[in-house]
Amino acid sequence: MIVLSDEQIMLRDMAKSWVADRVPVSALRAVRTTYADHGSDPVLYTEMAEMGWTGILIPEAHGGVDMGLVSLGLIAEELGRNLAASPLLSTAVAAASAIVRGDNEAKKAELLPAIATGSLTAALAIDEGPHHRPDNIAATARVDNDGWVLNGAKRGVAEALSADLLIVAAKTDDGIALFACPADREGVEKTRLARIDSRGAADLRFTNVRLDKAALLGSGQPYVDRVLDALRAAQAAEMLGGTVQAFETTLDYLRTRVQFDHPIGSFQALQHRAADMMGEIELTRSAVYAALTALDADDRDAPILTSLAKAMAGQTFRAMAKEMIQMHGGIGMTDEHDAGLYLKRAHTADVELGNAAFHRERYAQFLNI
Amino acid sequence: MDHQAAPQTDEQFRASARQWLADNFPVSLKGGKYILPHTQEEGEKPGPDYLLWKGRIANKGWGVPTWPARYGGGGLTTCQAEILAEEMARIGAFNPIGGLGVMMLGPTVLEFGTEEQKLRHVPPIARGEIEWCQGFSEPGAGSDLASLRTRCEDKGDHFLVNGQKIWTSFAHVSDWCFCLVRTDTSRKQAGISFLLIDMRTEGVEARPISLINGVSHFCETFFTDVKVPKENLLGEVNAGWGIAKRLLQHERNGLSSQRNVANVERGLPDLARAYVGTDDEGRIADADLRARITAHMMRQHAYGLTLRHRNAGIEAGLEGSAQMSVLKNLGARVAQDLNELAVEILGIAGLGWEGPGYSEEELELTSGWLYSKCFSIYGGSHEVQNNITAKRVLALPSA
Numbered sequence: 001m002i003v004l005s006d007e008q009i010m011l012r013d014m015a016k017s018w019v020a021d022r023v024p025v026s027a028l029r030a031v032r033t034t035y036a037d038h039g040s041d042p043v044l045y046t047e048m049a050e051m052g053w054t055g056i057l058i059p060e061a062h063g064g065v066d067m068g069l070v071s072l073g074l075i076a077e078e079l080g081r082n083l084a085a086s087p088l089l090s091t092a093v094a095a096a097s098a099i100v101r102g103d104n105e106a107k108k109a110e111l112l113p114a115i116a117t118g119s120l121t122a123a124l125a126i127d128e129g130p131h132h133r134p135d136n137i138a139a140t141a142r143v144d145n146d147g148w149v150l151n152g153a154k155r156g157v158a159e160a161l162s163a164d165l166l167i168v169a170a171k172t173d174d175g176i177a178l179f180a181c182p183a184d185r186e187g188v189e190k191t192r193l194a195r196i197d198s199r200g201a202a203d204l205r206f207t208n209v210r211l212d213k214a215a216l217l218g219s220g221q222p223y224v225d226r227v228l229d230a231l232r233a234a235q236a237a238e239m240l241g242g243t244v245q246a247f248e249t250t251l252d253y254l255r256t257r258v259q260f261d262h263p264i265g266s267f268q269a270l271q272h273r274a275a276d277m278m279g280e281i282e283l284t285r286s287a288v289y290a291a292l293t294a295l296d297a298d299d300r301d302a303p304i305l306t307s308l309a310k311a312m313a314g315q316t317f318r319a320m321a322k323e324m325i326q327m328h329g330g331i332g333m334t335d336e337h338d339a340g341l342y343l344k345r346a347h348t349a350d351v352e353l354g355n356a357a358f359h360r361e362r363y364a365q366f367l368n369i
Numbered sequence: 370m371d372h373q374a375a376p377q378t379d380e381q382f383r384a385s386a387r388q389w390l391a392d393n394f395p396v397s398l399k400g401g402k403y404i405l406p407h408t409q410e411e412g413e414k415p416g417p418d419y420l421l422w423k424g425r426i427a428n429k430g431w432g433v434p435t436w437p438a439r440y441g442g443g444g445l446t447t448c449q450a451e452i453l454a455e456e457m458a459r460i461g462a463f464n465p466i467g468g469l470g471v472m473m474l475g476p477t478v479l480e481f482g483t484e485e486q487k488l489r490h491v492p493p494i495a496r497g498e499i500e501w502c503q504g505f506s507e508p509g510a511g512s513d514l515a516s517l518r519t520r521c522e523d524k525g526d527h528f529l530v531n532g533q534k535i536w537t538s539f540a541h542v543s544d545w546c547f548c549l550v551r552t553d554t555s556r557k558q559a560g561i562s563f564l565l566i567d568m569r570t571e572g573v574e575a576r577p578i579s580l581i582n583g584v585s586h587f588c589e590t591f592f593t594d595v596k597v598p599k600e601n602l603l604g605e606v607n608a609g610w611g612i613a614k615r616l617l618q619h620e621r622n623g624l625s626s627q628r629n630v631a632n633v634e635r636g637l638p639d640l641a642r643a644y645v646g647t648d649d650e651g652r653i654a655d656a657d658l659r660a661r662i663t664a665h666m667m668r669q670h671a672y673g674l675t676l677r678h679r680n681a682g683i684e685a686g687l688e689g690s691a692q693m694s695v696l697k698n699l700g701a702r703v704a705q706d707l708n709e710l711a712v713e714i715l716g717i718a719g720l721g722w723e724g725p726g727y728s729e730e731e732l733e734l735t736s737g738w739l740y741s742k743c744f745s746i747y748g749g750s751h752e753v754q755n756n757i758t759a760k761r762v763l764a765l766p767s768a
Contacts, residue, residue, distance in 0.1 A: 002678055003685045251763055266766040268752075271759035278758060279699045282692065286674035308667050364663040369638045369653060 002289045008071055014051065015078035022047065023084040025338045031085045032198045039161040039200010040085040048088055049118020057096045057230075062112035068296040069093075069230060070289065073237035077288075080241025083345050085199045087121040089234050090159040095122035097230040098167045098178050102218025107180060111165070123163035123183075124231065125154040125204055132354040134169070134228055135221060139206065141170040141179055148216065150179060150187075150209040158352060161192060161200035167217070168206065169224060177219035178227065185209055197348040198341075229306040232353045233291040236306075236313035239349045240288050243281055243317045246324045246342045250274070253328055270327060277320060284309075284316040304366045311359035314350035321346040382449050386456045393425045399461040405468075405539075405586075415465075423465040427496040432466025433475060440479065440487055441495030447683055469538070470494035470501040472623035474547050477616040481563075481604045490545075490565070504534040504548035504566070504590060505613070512753045514549070515558045515610060519592060521550035528564065528602070530572075530595040536747070540575035540588035543568055548592075549613055552606050563609035565601040566592075582739035583722070620748045621693040637662045637707065641714045658714070665706050672703050692762065694754035701744035701751065708734075708741035 004012065023044060035041050048054060056072045058064020072093060079086065092115065099111055114120035126134055139152025150170055160166065166181045166188070181188065187209035193201045218227075251274065254265030264270055291309035294302035321343035325332035332339040350356060395418040404415050415423070426432050429443065434450040436442020445453065457463060475494045478486055493499040510517040519532025530550055540546065546566045553560030566573065572595040577585035604612050638653065641662060646654040653659035679696065711734045712719040719735045721727030727735075745751040759765045 003681045251765070254765055262768065263766045265759075266768045268756070268759075268768070271763075271765050272752065272755040274763055274765065275695070275755035275758035276698070278763065279695045282675050282695055283668065283671040283699065286678050287671045289678070290674045308670055311667060312671055360660065360663050360667065363667055364652075364659065367638070367663075367666065368651065369659055369663050369666070 002285070004070075004074070007067070008074060011067070011071055012074040012078065015053075015075045018047070018051070019078045019082050019084060023079070023082050025082045025341060028083050028085055028198055028341055031200075035085075035200075036194075037161065037192065039159060040087060042162070044084070045086050045088070045121065046118055048086065049116075053088060054092045054118045055116030057092060057100060058112050058116045059100065062108055063116035064096075064112065069233060069292045070296055072234055073288065073292040076234050076237040077241035077244075080238035081245035083197075083242060083341055087123070087159040087162055087200075089231060089238065090124055090163070091115055091120070091122045093234045094124040094227060094231040095165060095167050097227045098124070098217050099180075101223060101226055102178070104214065104217050106214050107217060111180065120164050121159070121162055122165040122167055123157050123160040124227075125157045125160070125166050125168045126228070127155055127157075128153060129155065132352075132358055134224060135176075137169050137171055137176055139168065139170040141172050141177065141211075141216075143173075144210070147213050148179065148211040150181060150206045150211055152206050154204040154206075156193060156195075156201055156352075157204050158199065158201050160190060160202035160204060166204065172216075172219065174219060176221055176224055178217045178224060179211060179215045180217055181206070181209060181211055181215065185211070195348060196344040198344075199348070225303065228353065229291075229303055230295055232310045233288065233295055233306050235349060235353060236284075236288045236309040237292065239313035239317045239346070240281075240284055242342055242345055242349070243284065243313070243320045246317075246320045246339075246346075247274075247277060247281060249338065250320075250324045250327050264327075273323060273327075277323060280316045280319065284312040287312045304363060307354075307359035307362045307366070310354060311356040311363065314346075314356040314359075317346040318343075318350055379448060379452060382445075383452050383456060386449075386453050389429070390456055390460060390462055393422070393429075394457075394460065394462045395422055398422055398463075401461075402463050403465055403467045419465060423497055426465060430495065432464055432497055433471055433495045436475065436479065436491070436495060441492035447680055451677075451680055466495070466497035468494075468497075468500050469503055470499060473503065473616050473619045474501050476619045477547075477612060478603065480615060481612050485600070486603065499545060500539065500543045502537050502540045502543035502546045502568070502588075502590075504537055504540075504546045506536045507533060508535050512750055514613075515561065517549055517551060517561065519548070519550045521552050521562060521564060521597075523552070523606075524596075527599060528597040530564070530566065530592045530597055532592050534590040534592070535578075535587075537575065537588045537590040539586050540568070540590045541577050541586075543575075546573075546590065547603075547616075549609055552609075556607075558610040559607055561609040561613070562606050563603040563612045564597055565603060566595065566597055567601075570595050570597070572596075580740065581742070582736040584736070584740065617749060618693055621697040621754070637665065637710055637714065640711060644714050644716060644718065658710075662710060665703075665710055669703050669707070672699055675699070694749070694757040695762070697748060698745070698751050698754050704744050705741045708738040712738040 027041065031040060052065050053075055055064030056067045057069065059066050076089060079088065096112065096115055099108055111120065128138055139154065141148045141150050150168060152170060154168070163183050166183050168179045168181050169176060170179060187207045189205040189207065191203040193203060195201050254270055254274065255263055257264050287305065287309040291302065291305040294305045324339045324342055328337065328339050331337050397418045404413055404419065430438055430441055431443045431453060434443035434445040434453055435447060438444040471494060475491055478490050482490065505514060507517045507519060519530065519534065522529045534548070537546065546568055548564045548566050549561050550564050551560055552562040572593040574591045575588040578587050578589060579585045580587065641653045641658060645658060648654050653662065675696065715731055715734060718727065718731050721732050721735055724732065760767065
C-alpha cells in the first residue's frame with residue numbers, strides 16, 4: 001500500500017471521478033473515428049489543463065504547481081484504467097521534463113507557462129528504427145550561422161499528430177541533445193500512422209529544418225536518459241492503471257458469467273489464476289511507485305527502479321490482457337468488447353520506451369551482472 | 370528493564386538505535402545469524418558472546434521490537450522496528466531471538482490470552498527462553514486442516530488429550546506446543562479448541578521425520594492420555610478455529626516477511642561468475658542464464674519493495690491482513706526460483722549429498738534447493754493461499 005499525502009489523495013480521487021465521468025473506455029472508440037487525425041479528443045485535454053494536471057511537473061515560477069511525478073503517476077494510473085488517449089504524458093511529463101531539467105532559461109520562460117495552461121502540446125521524438133535505442137541516435141543537428149540545421153527521421157512518435165511542439169533527439173558535435181522544434185516548421189514532414197492502440201502517432205522526417213540557436217534545450221546522455229526515465233515511469237503508472245482495470249473487469253465477469261450452472265469464478269482453475277495475477281499486480285504497483293518516488297527525490301537508483309517498473313508494467317499488463325481475453329472466451333475476441341483494446345494498448349505501451357527485455361538488459365548492466 | 374520513552378522522530382530514533390547497537394552488539398558476532406534450536410542440537414552451540422548479545426537485546430525488548438514493553442517487548446512502532454532492522458543489517462548485527470513463539474504464538478496470546486496467560490507465556494518468548502512448536506496438521510488433516518481429530522476431553526479438573534500431529538517443526542527440541550484439538554465431534558470448525566501443552570508432560574512423544582534433503586526438524590508428535598491443566602486453554606472451548614485463523618495470518622505474515630529467503634549468501638551473479646565464467650566484457654558468459662538471473666533479481670527487488678510498502682501501509686493504518694496470502698505465495702516462489710537457479714549454476718557440483726568432493730557451500734545450496742520445495746507447502750500451500758485470496762480478497766463466488 002502506497003502512503004499518500006492528503007493532497008495526493010484529493011488529486012487521485014478527482015482524477016478517478018473525472019475519468020469515470022468523462023472518459024469511459026468507449027471514448028477510445030471515438031478516437032478511432034471522430035478524432036483519427038488528431039489522436040485524441042482535444043476537449044478532454046482542455047479539461048485536464050483546467051484541473052491543473054498539465055502543470056504538475058512545472059515550477060510555480062513558470063505557472064505550474066510543482067507537485068512531482070508521484071502525483072502525476074496517480075493521474076496517469078487513473079487515465080490508464082480507461083485507456084484515456086491524450087498528449088498529457090508526452091507534454092506534461094516528457095516535454096516539461098526536457099525543458100525543466102535543461103539549462104535553457106529563455107525556453108523555460110517561453111514554453112513552460114504555455115504547457116501549464118494547456119495551450120501547447122508536445123511529442124518526444126527519439127526512436128528511429130524498430131527498437132528503442134536512445135544511445136544510438138542518427139539524426140543530426142549541425143551549427144549553421146547563428147542557428148541549427150536538423151536532419152533525420154523518427155519513427156512511431158506517440159502523440160505527434162496533435163503536437164504543436166516536437167522535442168527531437170539529435171546528435172551534435174558534442175553528443176546527443178534535445179531540441180525544441182515547432183511542428184509546423186518548414187522541412188518537417190509528418191506521416192500519420194494508424195496504430196493498433198488507436199492513439200495518435202506519426203513518422204517524422206526532418207529535412208534541413210532551421211532552428212534558432214536557442215532551440216537547444218539540454219544535452220548529454222544522462223540528461224536525455226533522465227527525461228526518458230520520467231516518461232517511462234509515468235507510462236508504467238498508466239500501464240498499471242490499465243492492468244488494474246482489466247483485472248477488475250475480468251473479476252466482474254468471473255462473478256457473473258454462468259456455465260455448468262455455476263458462476264465461472266467459482267471454478268478453482270480460474271480462481272487461482274486470478275489470485276496469482278493479483279500478486280503480479282502488487283509487485284508492479286510497488287515497483288512503479290518506488291520509481292516515481294525515486295525520480296522525485298533524484299535518488300541514485302532511480303534509473304534502476306525505472307527499468308524495474310517499466311519491465312514489470314510491460315510484462316504484467318500484457319499477461320493480464322491475455323488473461324482478460326482468455327477468461328472472457330469468445331466475447332473477448334470481438335471488437336465490441338473492451339478486452340481487445342486492453343491487449344492492444346498493453347502491447348503498444350510495452351514496446352514504447354523500451355520493452356521488458358530492453359529494461360531487463362538495462363537493469364543487468366546497472367548491476368554489472 | 371531499561372526501556373526508554375520512544376524518541377520523537379524517526380531520525381532521532383535511528384540515531385539512538387545506532388548508538389545502542391554500537392555500545393551493545395559484540396563485534397565478534399558481526400555477520401553471524403540467529404541459531405535455530407535444531408542446529409544447536411547438531412553442534413552449532415551459541416558461544417558466550419551470542420548469549421551476552423541475546424541477554425542484552427532481551428533486556429531491551431528489541432528481540433520483539435513491536436510488542437508491548439509490559440510483556441517484554443520493545444514497544445516500538447512498525448516504522449521504528451524497520452529502522453532498527455536496517456541499522457542492525459548495516460553493522461552486520463542480527464536478531465538472536467526468534468522461533469515460532471515470536472512469529473506466531475506471542476501475537477496470538479497477546480490478542481486472545483487472559484492477563485495471566487499473557488504474563489506467563491509472552492515474556493519468556495520475548496527473552497528467547499522458551500521454544501514453541503505448532504501442533505496443527507495431522508496425517509489426515511493437511512490442507513483441510515479443520516478435519517483434525519486429536520481428541521480433547523474435559524475431565525473436570527483437567528483436559529485429556531489423545532491423538533497424533535505431524536509436521537510439528539522442532540517438536541523434539543521444543544519446550545511447549547500450541548495445539549488444535551477436537552472438543553466437539555459433531556461440528557467441524559466449531560468443534561475445535563486451542564490448547565497450550567507442555568512438551569515434558571507424560572504421554573507426549575516427538576519423533577523426527579527425515580526429509581528429502583536429509584534434515585529432520587519436522588516431527589510426528591504423539592499424545593497418549595496427556596493431562597493438560599484447564600488454564601492452558603486459549604480462548605473459549607470450541608472457539609479455537611477463529612484463533613487459529615488469526616495465528617495463521619501471523620504465520621503468513623512472518624513467512625512473507627522473511628528477508629533471508631535463501632542461502633545464496635554471495636548472490637547469484639557472483640556464484641554464476643565462479644561456476645559459469647564471464648565473457649570479454651565481464652558479463653556472465655551464458656546469455657540465457659544471465660537473462661534469467663536478472664529477471665529473478667528484478668522480481669526479488671519488486672518483492673522487497675512490496676514488503677516495504679506493506680509495512681508503511683500497516684504503519685499508516687491502511688492495510689489489514691487480507692493480502693498476506695498473496696505475499697506468502699510471492700515470497701515462496703521467489704525463494705524457490707533462487708534455489709533453482711543456484712543448483713543450475715552449480716551444474717554437477719550441485720549433485721552432492723555429502724563430502725568429500727563437494728564444498729560446504731555446494732552441499733548447502735543443493736540441500737537448500739531440495740528443502741525449498743516445502744516453501745510452497747508449509748504455512749498453507751500455494752493452492753490454499755490462492756483459495757483464501759480468491760474468496761476473501763477478490764470476492765469470487767464459492768463453488
